[in-house]
Amino acid sequence: MQLDRREFAQLILGGMTAASLTSFGLPALAADNAARILQKTDAIRNPQTSFAVDVTLVNYDRGRPKEKTTVTTYSRPTGSQFQTLVHINSPSADRGKILLRNGNSLWLYDPSSKASVRISPRQRLLGNASNGDVVSSNLVGDYRVSLTGTETIADGNKQSRSCHKLRLTQAAQSAPYSAVDFWVDASNSQPVKGMYYTKSGKLIKVAWYRKGKRQMGATRPTEIVIADGFDPNKVTVMSMGNFRAKNIPSSWFSKEWLPNFKA
Template identity: 40%
Template sequence: MSVHLRRWPVRRGLFALLYVVPLAPFHAHAQAAPDAQQLLAASDAIRTPAQAFVLNAALTEYRSGKQVDANMLSIYTKPDAPGGTFRTLVRFEAPARDVGKLMLKNGDDLWFYDPANQASIRISPDQRLLGQEANGDVVTVNLAHDYTATLLGEEDVTDGDRQLRHCYRLSLAGNTPGLIYHRIEMWLDATNNRPVKARFFSESDRLLKTAFYRRYTMQLGAERPTEFVIIDGLDPNWVTVMRFSGYAWRAIPDAWMQRDYLARFRPE
């Protein structure tokens, strides 16, 4: 029996071929979504060096654009292990009424030492230090150790300099006890994993504050944010700015990170 090709229109032939040759799935060539926990770890490495170091932190509190308070801190940080927690010693340098006071984070314990009465007491990490800054905010943290990250997608957000950035949006859920924030939303620049913006929530899921990471400069071998602008979750006119300077590698004795040593600590 002969086949009359003239009676088989080309478009009908193409339609039939769709059933013979399966088409490749649309997502076959799509780029796989990045791992959220790895993104968070990469942003940690940008925020914080992996070796022992020191720096200075200047905190300034503003109400409706007017400065209402300020202090200056020296921060000594030492990692317990790669990818793990940090131990942090904070010394108050200003104002005069606070000079010499110390705060120590070792494991889950946070201690405050006042040389006036030579006593060290346990304090809460969520207790207010200045403005929106809590005690636990000025100690070094490894978010990838304390939180489990989920990638919510990609979106364009306005950074602290009012520039539009294409970012990964992460949701961080706390996985260790005693954390200041029950949940964090964080936006990372999709081109380099730099932290751009974060929102911090209470256990009741109330927005406590929004932070912008600004002024990236070369510090200890990497471009790191040297300014955090923190806006209160209820009152946008209440702003705290934390500026970091004086980064330096430092061999920090283990003795400095012990509660019993606080009375003997002397900066070198």
């Protein structure tokens, strides 16, 4: 499989231009309205119940696949956020390693040393995908949100979509990005696009949500295409499948328990 690097370079540049030209310039609305929009898209991004999902990440450079990682993510809602355990299935060198999010803490367990170390959600897992990207989370729990307008933008298939544009700013230590511009389809609350920034305002990456399929009672995106903010030739594709309800005990989400996990 090859990825057309020119297509995604055009989406980064062309999508930004289209957004600036088609913005309706609506004033920022009340924070509670923005939060409701984000809550609806959170419920589409992740089932709001205990579940598991299989995730495949493929890193491309100039359209050619370079690396591949597969994981299974197990998530359990707690309050407005998730506790999450991510088991790395491949490559073989990393098989058995586990990422654990509990509250604002993110840990990496290595079965070879039987040790858990604190890690950053911003640290890269593969290509443009960070640890925070494979850990289930509700954006509304990690970010302050405002509604900055309505824009028509090109989605990941280069189709025009009328979207709410949200501005997210980091509110929790566990949030992997300092700020995000996030577009949500105004007609169905589907996530469409995200642009992710450092604290200094530099663009880290651009992500498009694609391939909506019926999974666990809702149409959810099953592919996220993530382009590097500095080099559009570098693209990571994250594919999600086999969403399934799973009763996950709270005991899983303690770093002391991780040596007991069996895939």
